[in-house]
Amino acid sequence: MRVQSSATAASPIAVTAPGERRLLGVGQAALGVVAFSLTFPATAWGLEGFGPWSLVAVRSVLAALVAGGCLLALRVPLPERRHLPGLAVVGAGVVLGFPLLSTLALETSTTAHAAVVVGLLPLTTALCSALRMGTRPSRRFWLAALTGAAAVLAFTVGQSGGALTAADAYLFGALVVCAAGYTEGGRLARVIPGWRVIGWALVLCLPLTGPMAALALSHEPVHLTGHAVAGLLWVAVGSQFLGLVVWYRGMAAVGIPRASQLQLAQPLLTLVWSALLLGEHLTAAAPLTAVAVLVCIAVTQRS
Template identity: 80%
Template sequence: MGPWSLVGLRCVLSALIAGGCLLALRVPVPPRAHWGGLAVVACGVVLGFPLLTSLALQTSSTAHAAVVVGLLPLTTAAFSALRTGARPSRTFWTAAVTGAVAVLGFTVQQSGGALSTADVYLFGALLVCAAGYTEGGRLARVLPGWQVIGWALVFCLPLTVAWTAVALAHESFELTPHSTAGLLYSAIGSQFLGLLVWYRGMAAIGIPKASQLQLAQPLLTLVWSVFLLGEDLTAAAPLTAVAVLVCIAVTQRARG
Protein backbone atom coordinates (compact mmCIF):
# COMPACT_ATOMS: atom_id res chain seq x y z
CA MET A 1 0.00 0.00 0.00
CA GLY A 2 1.11 3.56 -0.62
CA PRO A 3 2.40 5.84 2.15
CA TRP A 4 -0.64 8.12 2.15
CA SER A 5 -3.02 5.15 2.36
CA LEU A 6 -0.99 3.56 5.15
CA VAL A 7 -0.98 6.69 7.30
CA GLY A 8 -4.66 7.38 6.67
CA LEU A 9 -5.76 3.83 7.49
CA ARG A 10 -3.66 3.58 10.66
CA CYS A 11 -5.04 6.91 11.89
CA VAL A 12 -8.66 5.90 11.20
CA LEU A 13 -8.28 2.52 12.89
CA SER A 14 -6.53 4.05 15.91
CA ALA A 15 -9.18 6.76 16.19
CA LEU A 16 -11.99 4.20 16.18
CA ILE A 17 -10.29 2.26 18.99
CA ALA A 18 -9.55 5.40 20.99
CA GLY A 19 -13.03 6.78 20.42
CA GLY A 20 -14.60 3.53 21.56
CA CYS A 21 -12.57 3.62 24.78
CA LEU A 22 -13.45 7.26 25.46
CA LEU A 23 -17.12 6.60 24.77
CA ALA A 24 -17.28 3.42 26.86
CA LEU A 25 -15.74 5.17 29.85
CA ARG A 26 -17.82 8.33 29.28
CA VAL A 27 -14.78 10.58 29.32
CA PRO A 28 -15.79 14.25 28.98
CA VAL A 29 -14.36 16.38 26.18
CA PRO A 30 -11.19 18.17 27.40
CA PRO A 31 -11.49 21.87 28.31
CA ARG A 32 -11.08 24.24 25.38
CA ALA A 33 -7.78 25.44 26.87
CA HIS A 34 -6.24 22.06 25.96
CA TRP A 35 -7.43 21.98 22.37
CA GLY A 36 -4.43 23.88 21.00
CA GLY A 37 -2.02 21.42 22.60
CA LEU A 38 -4.03 18.46 21.30
CA ALA A 39 -3.91 19.97 17.81
CA VAL A 40 -0.11 20.08 18.02
CA VAL A 41 -0.08 16.43 19.14
CA ALA A 42 -2.35 15.53 16.23
CA CYS A 43 -0.26 17.38 13.64
CA GLY A 44 3.02 16.12 15.05
CA VAL A 45 2.66 12.47 16.06
CA VAL A 46 -0.68 11.41 14.54
CA LEU A 47 -0.16 12.78 11.02
CA GLY A 48 3.19 14.50 10.46
CA PHE A 49 5.74 12.01 11.77
CA PRO A 50 4.12 8.85 10.29
CA LEU A 51 3.63 10.48 6.88
CA LEU A 52 7.10 12.03 6.58
CA THR A 53 8.88 8.86 7.72
CA SER A 54 6.76 6.73 5.37
CA LEU A 55 7.68 9.01 2.45
CA ALA A 56 11.35 8.83 3.46
CA LEU A 57 11.29 5.02 3.63
CA GLN A 58 10.32 4.81 -0.03
CA THR A 59 13.94 5.63 -0.91
CA SER A 60 15.81 5.16 2.38
CA SER A 61 16.66 1.94 4.19
CA THR A 62 15.08 1.35 7.58
CA ALA A 63 18.55 1.26 9.16
CA HIS A 64 19.48 4.68 7.79
CA ALA A 65 16.16 6.22 8.81
CA ALA A 66 16.40 4.73 12.30
CA VAL A 67 19.77 6.32 13.01
CA VAL A 68 18.69 9.72 11.67
CA VAL A 69 15.65 9.55 13.95
CA GLY A 70 18.19 9.20 16.77
CA LEU A 71 18.26 13.01 16.67
CA LEU A 72 14.69 13.09 17.99
CA PRO A 73 15.65 12.97 21.71
CA LEU A 74 17.83 16.08 21.46
CA THR A 75 15.18 17.87 19.40
CA THR A 76 12.50 16.99 21.96
CA ALA A 77 14.67 18.11 24.88
CA ALA A 78 15.27 21.45 23.13
CA PHE A 79 11.54 21.93 22.47
CA SER A 80 10.83 21.06 26.10
CA ALA A 81 13.31 23.63 27.39
CA LEU A 82 11.68 26.31 25.25
CA ARG A 83 8.06 25.30 25.90
CA THR A 84 8.02 24.17 29.54
CA GLY A 85 11.05 25.92 31.01
CA ALA A 86 12.82 22.64 31.86
CA ARG A 87 16.49 23.19 32.69
CA PRO A 88 18.54 19.97 32.48
CA SER A 89 22.15 20.01 33.71
CA ARG A 90 25.23 20.73 31.61
CA THR A 91 26.15 17.03 31.75
CA PHE A 92 22.75 16.17 30.27
CA TRP A 93 23.16 18.56 27.36
CA THR A 94 26.74 17.43 26.72
CA ALA A 95 25.66 13.79 26.44
CA ALA A 96 22.57 14.68 24.37
CA VAL A 97 24.59 16.77 21.92
CA THR A 98 27.28 14.06 21.67
CA GLY A 99 24.63 11.53 20.71
CA ALA A 100 23.21 13.93 18.14
CA VAL A 101 26.66 14.58 16.64
CA ALA A 102 27.18 10.83 16.28
CA VAL A 103 23.88 10.59 14.39
CA LEU A 104 24.72 13.54 12.14
CA GLY A 105 28.13 12.06 11.37
CA PHE A 106 26.48 8.79 10.39
CA THR A 107 24.00 10.61 8.15
CA VAL A 108 26.71 12.54 6.32
CA GLN A 109 28.86 9.42 5.92
CA GLN A 110 25.95 7.39 4.51
CA SER A 111 24.84 10.11 2.10
CA GLY A 112 28.31 10.92 0.77
CA GLY A 113 28.27 14.41 2.22
CA ALA A 114 24.98 15.50 0.64
CA LEU A 115 21.46 15.27 2.01
CA SER A 116 19.00 13.17 0.05
CA THR A 117 15.28 13.80 -0.32
CA ALA A 118 14.68 11.08 2.26
CA ASP A 119 16.90 12.95 4.75
CA VAL A 120 14.87 16.13 4.23
CA TYR A 121 11.69 14.19 5.01
CA LEU A 122 13.31 12.66 8.10
CA PHE A 123 14.55 15.98 9.48
CA GLY A 124 11.08 17.46 8.94
CA ALA A 125 9.64 14.48 10.81
CA LEU A 126 12.00 15.20 13.73
CA LEU A 127 10.73 18.75 14.12
CA VAL A 128 7.00 17.98 14.02
CA CYS A 129 7.36 14.91 16.24
CA ALA A 130 9.41 16.77 18.87
CA ALA A 131 6.69 19.42 19.07
CA GLY A 132 4.02 16.72 19.41
CA TYR A 133 5.97 14.88 22.10
CA THR A 134 6.54 18.06 24.08
CA GLU A 135 2.89 19.12 24.00
CA GLY A 136 1.73 15.59 24.74
CA GLY A 137 4.09 15.29 27.70
CA ARG A 138 2.90 18.63 29.03
CA LEU A 139 -0.78 17.67 28.68
CA ALA A 140 -0.13 14.27 30.30
CA ARG A 141 0.49 16.13 33.57
CA VAL A 142 -3.16 17.17 33.68
CA LEU A 143 -4.83 14.41 31.59
CA PRO A 144 -4.18 10.65 31.57
CA GLY A 145 -1.74 9.76 28.82
CA TRP A 146 -4.24 7.57 26.97
CA GLN A 147 -6.71 10.45 26.83
CA VAL A 148 -4.09 12.77 25.33
CA ILE A 149 -3.41 10.53 22.34
CA GLY A 150 -7.04 9.34 22.29
CA TRP A 151 -8.52 12.81 21.88
CA ALA A 152 -5.83 13.81 19.38
CA LEU A 153 -6.81 10.82 17.23
CA VAL A 154 -10.54 11.48 17.56
CA PHE A 155 -10.17 15.17 16.67
CA CYS A 156 -8.37 14.08 13.46
CA LEU A 157 -10.97 11.49 12.46
CA PRO A 158 -13.03 13.62 10.00
CA LEU A 159 -9.83 14.67 8.23
CA THR A 160 -8.29 11.19 8.17
CA VAL A 161 -11.48 9.58 6.81
CA ALA A 162 -11.46 11.99 3.85
CA TRP A 163 -7.66 11.62 3.53
CA THR A 164 -7.96 7.82 3.38
CA ALA A 165 -10.75 7.87 0.80
CA VAL A 166 -8.70 10.08 -1.55
CA ALA A 167 -5.48 8.11 -0.98
CA LEU A 168 -7.08 4.71 -1.66
CA ALA A 169 -8.50 6.06 -4.91
CA HIS A 170 -5.08 7.16 -6.16
CA GLU A 171 -2.60 4.63 -4.72
CA SER A 172 -2.18 0.92 -5.28
CA PHE A 173 -3.57 -1.14 -2.42
CA GLU A 174 -3.27 -4.87 -1.80
CA LEU A 175 -4.40 -6.33 1.51
CA THR A 176 -2.32 -9.44 2.20
CA PRO A 177 -1.77 -11.25 5.53
CA HIS A 178 1.61 -9.52 5.78
CA SER A 179 0.33 -6.02 5.05
CA THR A 180 -2.71 -6.54 7.29
CA ALA A 181 -0.50 -7.55 10.23
CA GLY A 182 1.74 -4.54 9.65
CA LEU A 183 -1.20 -2.18 9.41
CA LEU A 184 -2.84 -3.49 12.58
CA TYR A 185 0.41 -3.32 14.53
CA SER A 186 1.13 0.25 13.42
CA ALA A 187 -2.43 1.33 14.27
CA ILE A 188 -2.87 -0.44 17.60
CA GLY A 189 0.71 -0.74 18.83
CA SER A 190 2.68 2.22 17.50
CA GLN A 191 -0.09 4.79 17.14
CA PHE A 192 -2.24 4.15 20.22
CA LEU A 193 -0.75 1.85 22.88
CA GLY A 194 2.83 2.98 22.33
CA LEU A 195 2.01 6.67 22.70
CA LEU A 196 -0.29 5.91 25.64
CA VAL A 197 2.57 4.61 27.79
CA TRP A 198 5.05 7.09 26.29
CA TYR A 199 3.09 10.14 27.42
CA ARG A 200 2.52 8.62 30.84
CA GLY A 201 6.25 8.06 31.18
CA MET A 202 7.04 11.62 30.09
CA ALA A 203 4.68 12.97 32.72
CA ALA A 204 6.30 10.77 35.39
CA ILE A 205 10.02 11.47 34.87
CA GLY A 206 9.96 14.69 32.86
CA ILE A 207 10.11 15.35 29.13
CA PRO A 208 13.90 15.84 28.77
CA LYS A 209 14.90 12.59 30.51
CA ALA A 210 12.13 10.59 28.88
CA SER A 211 13.13 11.91 25.46
CA GLN A 212 16.67 10.59 25.87
CA LEU A 213 15.43 7.05 26.46
CA GLN A 214 14.37 7.09 22.83
CA LEU A 215 18.02 7.08 21.85
CA ALA A 216 17.62 3.30 22.19
CA GLN A 217 15.18 3.28 19.28
CA PRO A 218 17.84 3.27 16.52
CA LEU A 219 19.53 0.17 17.93
CA LEU A 220 16.23 -1.64 18.38
CA THR A 221 15.10 -0.68 14.87
CA LEU A 222 18.38 -1.88 13.39
CA VAL A 223 17.88 -5.28 15.01
CA TRP A 224 14.29 -5.60 13.77
CA SER A 225 15.20 -4.41 10.26
CA VAL A 226 17.56 -7.38 9.97
CA PHE A 227 15.11 -9.97 11.33
CA LEU A 228 11.91 -8.71 9.70
CA LEU A 229 13.13 -7.08 6.48
CA GLY A 230 16.40 -8.89 5.81
CA GLU A 231 18.31 -5.63 5.47
CA ASP A 232 22.10 -5.54 5.49
CA LEU A 233 23.85 -3.27 7.97
CA THR A 234 26.98 -1.24 7.35
CA ALA A 235 29.56 -1.31 10.13
CA ALA A 236 28.82 2.34 10.90
CA ALA A 237 25.16 1.71 11.80
CA PRO A 238 25.59 -0.50 14.89
CA LEU A 239 28.67 1.46 16.01
CA THR A 240 26.69 4.69 15.90
CA ALA A 241 23.78 3.09 17.72
CA VAL A 242 26.05 1.82 20.52
CA ALA A 243 27.65 5.26 20.90
CA VAL A 244 24.18 6.71 21.24
CA LEU A 245 23.29 4.14 23.91
CA VAL A 246 26.25 5.30 26.00
CA CYS A 247 24.86 8.82 25.78
CA ILE A 248 21.51 7.54 27.08
CA ALA A 249 23.14 6.20 30.22
CA VAL A 250 24.79 9.56 30.90
CA THR A 251 21.58 11.55 30.38
CA GLN A 252 19.62 9.29 32.74
CA ARG A 253 22.19 9.74 35.51
CA ALA A 254 22.50 13.49 35.02
CA ARG A 255 20.71 15.63 37.57
CA GLY A 256 18.01 18.06 36.51
Protein backbone atom coordinates (compact mmCIF):
# COMPACT_ATOMS: atom_id res chain seq x y z
CA MET A 1 0.00 0.00 0.00
CA ARG A 2 1.42 3.40 -1.01
CA VAL A 3 0.94 6.43 1.17
CA GLN A 4 0.55 9.68 -0.72
CA SER A 5 2.78 12.54 0.30
CA SER A 6 1.17 15.50 2.12
CA ALA A 7 3.41 17.91 0.21
CA THR A 8 0.64 18.72 -2.18
CA ALA A 9 -1.65 19.89 0.61
CA ALA A 10 1.08 22.08 2.01
CA SER A 11 2.19 23.42 -1.34
CA PRO A 12 2.40 27.22 -1.39
CA ILE A 13 1.15 27.14 -4.98
CA ALA A 14 -2.07 25.49 -3.87
CA VAL A 15 -2.49 28.11 -1.16
CA THR A 16 -1.76 31.18 -3.24
CA ALA A 17 -3.43 30.04 -6.47
CA PRO A 18 -6.93 31.35 -5.58
CA GLY A 19 -5.51 34.76 -4.62
CA GLU A 20 -3.42 34.90 -7.77
CA ARG A 21 -6.45 33.90 -9.83
CA ARG A 22 -8.54 36.70 -8.32
CA LEU A 23 -5.76 39.23 -8.93
CA LEU A 24 -5.44 38.09 -12.54
CA GLY A 25 -9.21 38.24 -12.92
CA VAL A 26 -9.34 41.82 -11.63
CA GLY A 27 -6.54 42.76 -14.04
CA GLN A 28 -8.36 41.19 -16.99
CA ALA A 29 -11.64 42.91 -16.09
CA ALA A 30 -9.77 46.22 -15.77
CA LEU A 31 -8.30 45.77 -19.25
CA GLY A 32 -11.83 45.23 -20.52
CA VAL A 33 -12.94 48.48 -18.88
CA VAL A 34 -10.09 50.38 -20.57
CA ALA A 35 -11.08 48.90 -23.93
CA PHE A 36 -14.75 49.76 -23.38
CA SER A 37 -13.91 53.31 -22.28
CA LEU A 38 -12.78 54.05 -25.84
CA THR A 39 -16.00 52.73 -27.40
CA PHE A 40 -18.02 55.96 -27.37
CA PRO A 41 -15.20 58.21 -28.69
CA ALA A 42 -14.37 55.59 -31.34
CA THR A 43 -18.06 55.39 -32.28
CA ALA A 44 -18.16 59.18 -32.63
CA TRP A 45 -15.18 58.93 -34.99
CA GLY A 46 -16.88 56.13 -36.93
CA LEU A 47 -20.03 58.20 -37.37
CA GLU A 48 -17.95 60.79 -39.22
CA GLY A 49 -17.79 58.42 -42.20
CA PHE A 50 -20.53 55.81 -41.68
CA GLY A 51 -24.26 55.88 -41.00
CA PRO A 52 -25.34 54.40 -37.65
CA TRP A 53 -26.75 51.18 -39.09
CA SER A 54 -23.74 50.67 -41.34
CA LEU A 55 -21.30 51.26 -38.48
CA VAL A 56 -23.02 48.78 -36.17
CA ALA A 57 -23.44 46.07 -38.81
CA VAL A 58 -19.95 46.36 -40.29
CA ARG A 59 -18.29 46.37 -36.85
CA SER A 60 -20.15 43.18 -35.94
CA VAL A 61 -19.24 41.51 -39.22
CA LEU A 62 -15.55 42.40 -38.88
CA ALA A 63 -15.49 41.19 -35.26
CA ALA A 64 -17.24 37.95 -36.30
CA LEU A 65 -14.66 37.33 -39.03
CA VAL A 66 -11.80 37.79 -36.55
CA ALA A 67 -13.50 35.59 -33.95
CA GLY A 68 -14.48 32.98 -36.52
CA GLY A 69 -10.93 32.86 -37.84
CA CYS A 70 -9.61 32.22 -34.33
CA LEU A 71 -12.21 29.52 -33.65
CA LEU A 72 -11.44 27.84 -36.96
CA ALA A 73 -7.66 28.06 -36.62
CA LEU A 74 -7.78 26.50 -33.16
CA ARG A 75 -10.34 23.88 -34.25
CA VAL A 76 -12.71 24.77 -31.44
CA PRO A 77 -15.71 22.42 -31.36
CA LEU A 78 -19.20 23.78 -31.82
CA PRO A 79 -20.91 24.96 -28.62
CA GLU A 80 -23.17 22.48 -26.87
CA ARG A 81 -26.88 22.87 -27.50
CA ARG A 82 -27.54 23.70 -23.84
CA HIS A 83 -25.32 26.81 -24.19
CA LEU A 84 -27.10 28.20 -27.25
CA PRO A 85 -29.82 30.14 -25.35
CA GLY A 86 -27.16 31.88 -23.25
CA LEU A 87 -25.11 32.71 -26.34
CA ALA A 88 -28.26 34.14 -27.94
CA VAL A 89 -28.69 36.48 -24.95
CA VAL A 90 -25.04 37.56 -25.25
CA GLY A 91 -25.49 38.19 -28.96
CA ALA A 92 -28.72 40.14 -28.50
CA GLY A 93 -27.22 42.21 -25.69
CA VAL A 94 -23.60 43.01 -26.51
CA VAL A 95 -23.31 42.19 -30.22
CA LEU A 96 -26.50 43.82 -31.49
CA GLY A 97 -28.50 45.65 -28.81
CA PHE A 98 -25.98 47.82 -27.00
CA PRO A 99 -23.94 48.82 -30.10
CA LEU A 100 -27.05 49.74 -32.09
CA LEU A 101 -28.88 51.66 -29.35
CA SER A 102 -25.79 53.53 -28.14
CA THR A 103 -24.77 54.42 -31.72
CA LEU A 104 -28.23 55.78 -32.47
CA ALA A 105 -28.03 57.81 -29.26
CA LEU A 106 -24.62 59.25 -30.19
CA GLU A 107 -26.10 60.73 -33.36
CA THR A 108 -27.73 63.42 -31.22
CA SER A 109 -25.93 63.08 -27.87
CA THR A 110 -22.40 63.86 -26.75
CA THR A 111 -20.17 61.12 -25.40
CA ALA A 112 -20.32 62.82 -21.98
CA HIS A 113 -24.09 62.44 -21.86
CA ALA A 114 -23.92 58.88 -23.17
CA ALA A 115 -21.51 58.02 -20.35
CA VAL A 116 -24.54 58.09 -18.03
CA VAL A 117 -25.34 54.63 -19.38
CA VAL A 118 -21.96 53.30 -18.35
CA GLY A 119 -22.30 54.95 -14.95
CA LEU A 120 -25.43 52.92 -14.27
CA LEU A 121 -24.23 49.71 -15.94
CA PRO A 122 -22.31 48.24 -12.95
CA LEU A 123 -25.33 48.53 -10.68
CA THR A 124 -27.67 47.15 -13.34
CA THR A 125 -25.32 44.24 -14.03
CA ALA A 126 -25.16 43.41 -10.33
CA LEU A 127 -28.97 43.48 -10.18
CA CYS A 128 -29.22 41.20 -13.22
CA SER A 129 -26.70 38.85 -11.63
CA ALA A 130 -28.71 38.72 -8.40
CA LEU A 131 -31.90 37.91 -10.32
CA ARG A 132 -30.34 35.45 -12.78
CA MET A 133 -27.82 33.64 -10.60
CA GLY A 134 -29.08 34.16 -7.07
CA THR A 135 -26.02 36.08 -5.87
CA ARG A 136 -26.49 38.04 -2.65
CA PRO A 137 -23.81 40.72 -2.18
CA SER A 138 -23.48 42.34 1.24
CA ARG A 139 -25.16 45.58 2.29
CA ARG A 140 -21.79 47.32 2.27
CA PHE A 141 -21.31 46.20 -1.33
CA TRP A 142 -24.67 47.67 -2.37
CA LEU A 143 -24.08 50.89 -0.44
CA ALA A 144 -20.70 51.40 -2.13
CA ALA A 145 -22.15 50.50 -5.54
CA LEU A 146 -25.06 52.93 -5.17
CA THR A 147 -22.72 55.67 -3.91
CA GLY A 148 -20.37 55.18 -6.83
CA ALA A 149 -23.22 55.13 -9.34
CA ALA A 150 -24.65 58.31 -7.82
CA ALA A 151 -21.26 60.04 -8.05
CA VAL A 152 -20.84 59.05 -11.69
CA LEU A 153 -24.38 60.12 -12.54
CA ALA A 154 -23.95 63.49 -10.86
CA PHE A 155 -20.71 64.08 -12.73
CA THR A 156 -21.88 63.00 -16.17
CA VAL A 157 -25.24 64.77 -15.92
CA GLY A 158 -23.38 67.89 -14.77
CA GLN A 159 -21.12 67.58 -17.79
CA SER A 160 -24.13 67.55 -20.11
CA GLY A 161 -25.80 70.50 -18.39
CA GLY A 162 -28.45 68.39 -16.70
CA ALA A 163 -30.58 68.24 -19.85
CA LEU A 164 -32.40 65.10 -20.93
CA THR A 165 -32.54 64.41 -24.65
CA ALA A 166 -34.51 62.17 -26.98
CA ALA A 167 -31.46 59.89 -27.00
CA ASP A 168 -32.17 58.87 -23.40
CA ALA A 169 -34.64 56.19 -24.52
CA TYR A 170 -31.88 54.60 -26.59
CA LEU A 171 -29.40 54.91 -23.74
CA PHE A 172 -31.59 53.28 -21.12
CA GLY A 173 -32.53 50.53 -23.54
CA ALA A 174 -28.84 49.93 -24.20
CA LEU A 175 -28.24 49.78 -20.46
CA VAL A 176 -30.77 46.99 -19.94
CA VAL A 177 -29.73 44.76 -22.84
CA CYS A 178 -26.02 45.19 -22.11
CA ALA A 179 -26.45 44.24 -18.44
CA ALA A 180 -28.30 41.09 -19.50
CA GLY A 181 -25.56 40.22 -21.99
CA TYR A 182 -22.82 40.80 -19.44
CA THR A 183 -24.56 38.63 -16.86
CA GLU A 184 -25.19 35.74 -19.22
CA GLY A 185 -21.70 36.00 -20.69
CA GLY A 186 -20.13 35.98 -17.24
CA ARG A 187 -22.17 32.90 -16.33
CA LEU A 188 -21.12 31.05 -19.50
CA ALA A 189 -17.47 32.05 -19.02
CA ARG A 190 -17.39 29.83 -15.94
CA VAL A 191 -17.77 26.74 -18.12
CA ILE A 192 -16.55 28.02 -21.52
CA PRO A 193 -13.40 30.12 -22.08
CA GLY A 194 -14.40 33.79 -22.24
CA TRP A 195 -13.06 34.33 -25.76
CA ARG A 196 -15.20 31.45 -27.02
CA VAL A 197 -18.30 32.97 -25.44
CA ILE A 198 -18.06 36.24 -27.34
CA GLY A 199 -16.55 34.47 -30.37
CA TRP A 200 -19.52 32.13 -30.81
CA ALA A 201 -21.98 34.93 -30.02
CA LEU A 202 -20.49 37.02 -32.84
CA VAL A 203 -20.47 34.10 -35.29
CA LEU A 204 -24.05 33.11 -34.44
CA CYS A 205 -25.16 36.69 -35.18
CA LEU A 206 -23.44 36.71 -38.57
CA PRO A 207 -26.55 35.53 -40.50
CA LEU A 208 -28.23 38.72 -39.24
CA THR A 209 -25.35 41.18 -39.31
CA GLY A 210 -24.12 40.14 -42.77
CA PRO A 211 -27.32 41.02 -44.66
CA MET A 212 -27.82 44.01 -42.36
CA ALA A 213 -24.41 45.36 -43.36
CA ALA A 214 -25.09 44.90 -47.07
CA LEU A 215 -28.48 46.60 -46.81
CA ALA A 216 -27.21 49.50 -44.65
CA LEU A 217 -24.21 50.19 -46.87
CA SER A 218 -26.49 50.36 -49.91
CA HIS A 219 -28.69 53.01 -48.29
CA GLU A 220 -26.33 55.07 -46.11
CA PRO A 221 -23.50 57.17 -47.59
CA VAL A 222 -19.93 56.24 -46.69
CA HIS A 223 -17.07 58.74 -46.49
CA LEU A 224 -13.83 56.99 -45.60
CA THR A 225 -11.57 59.16 -43.45
CA GLY A 226 -8.76 58.35 -41.07
CA HIS A 227 -11.02 58.92 -38.07
CA ALA A 228 -13.84 56.85 -39.52
CA VAL A 229 -11.64 53.86 -40.32
CA ALA A 230 -9.79 54.02 -36.99
CA GLY A 231 -13.09 54.27 -35.09
CA LEU A 232 -14.56 51.33 -37.00
CA LEU A 233 -11.52 49.13 -36.43
CA TRP A 234 -11.43 49.88 -32.72
CA VAL A 235 -15.11 49.21 -32.03
CA ALA A 236 -14.91 46.02 -34.13
CA VAL A 237 -11.70 44.46 -32.82
CA GLY A 238 -10.92 46.33 -29.60
CA SER A 239 -14.38 46.76 -28.06
CA GLN A 240 -16.46 44.05 -29.71
CA PHE A 241 -13.97 41.17 -29.46
CA LEU A 242 -10.74 41.63 -27.51
CA GLY A 243 -12.29 43.80 -24.80
CA LEU A 244 -15.08 41.30 -24.22
CA VAL A 245 -12.62 38.39 -24.16
CA VAL A 246 -10.70 39.75 -21.17
CA TRP A 247 -13.89 41.13 -19.60
CA TYR A 248 -15.67 37.75 -19.54
CA ARG A 249 -12.52 36.02 -18.28
CA GLY A 250 -12.31 38.56 -15.49
CA MET A 251 -15.97 38.13 -14.53
CA ALA A 252 -15.57 34.36 -14.45
CA ALA A 253 -12.58 34.68 -12.11
CA VAL A 254 -13.83 37.24 -9.58
CA GLY A 255 -17.61 37.08 -9.95
CA ILE A 256 -20.04 39.25 -11.89
CA PRO A 257 -20.98 41.73 -9.11
CA ARG A 258 -17.37 42.47 -8.14
CA ALA A 259 -16.08 42.74 -11.71
CA SER A 260 -19.02 44.93 -12.74
CA GLN A 261 -18.10 47.55 -10.14
CA LEU A 262 -14.78 48.15 -11.90
CA GLN A 263 -16.88 49.77 -14.62
CA LEU A 264 -17.59 52.65 -12.27
CA ALA A 265 -14.30 54.06 -13.55
CA GLN A 266 -15.34 53.70 -17.19
CA PRO A 267 -17.33 56.96 -17.57
CA LEU A 268 -14.41 58.95 -16.22
CA LEU A 269 -12.01 57.25 -18.62
CA THR A 270 -14.47 57.87 -21.44
CA LEU A 271 -14.62 61.56 -20.58
CA VAL A 272 -10.82 61.78 -20.57
CA TRP A 273 -10.67 60.13 -24.00
CA SER A 274 -13.45 62.44 -25.19
CA ALA A 275 -11.42 65.48 -24.14
CA LEU A 276 -8.23 64.17 -25.75
CA LEU A 277 -9.71 62.72 -28.95
CA LEU A 278 -12.86 64.79 -29.52
CA GLY A 279 -11.98 68.07 -27.81
CA GLU A 280 -14.93 67.93 -25.39
CA HIS A 281 -14.61 70.18 -22.33
CA LEU A 282 -14.10 68.71 -18.82
CA THR A 283 -14.79 70.57 -15.59
CA ALA A 284 -12.72 70.63 -12.41
CA ALA A 285 -15.14 68.09 -10.90
CA ALA A 286 -13.41 65.24 -12.77
CA PRO A 287 -10.58 64.53 -10.28
CA LEU A 288 -12.95 64.75 -7.29
CA THR A 289 -15.32 62.28 -8.89
CA ALA A 290 -12.42 60.03 -9.81
CA VAL A 291 -11.32 59.84 -6.17
CA ALA A 292 -14.88 59.09 -5.01
CA VAL A 293 -15.26 56.35 -7.61
CA LEU A 294 -11.93 54.74 -6.77
CA VAL A 295 -12.90 54.65 -3.08
CA CYS A 296 -16.18 52.95 -3.98
CA ILE A 297 -14.37 50.43 -6.17
CA ALA A 298 -12.00 49.63 -3.29
CA VAL A 299 -14.93 49.04 -0.94
CA THR A 300 -16.76 46.75 -3.39
CA GLN A 301 -13.60 44.74 -4.00
CA ARG A 302 -13.23 44.14 -0.24
CA SER A 303 -16.91 43.27 0.20
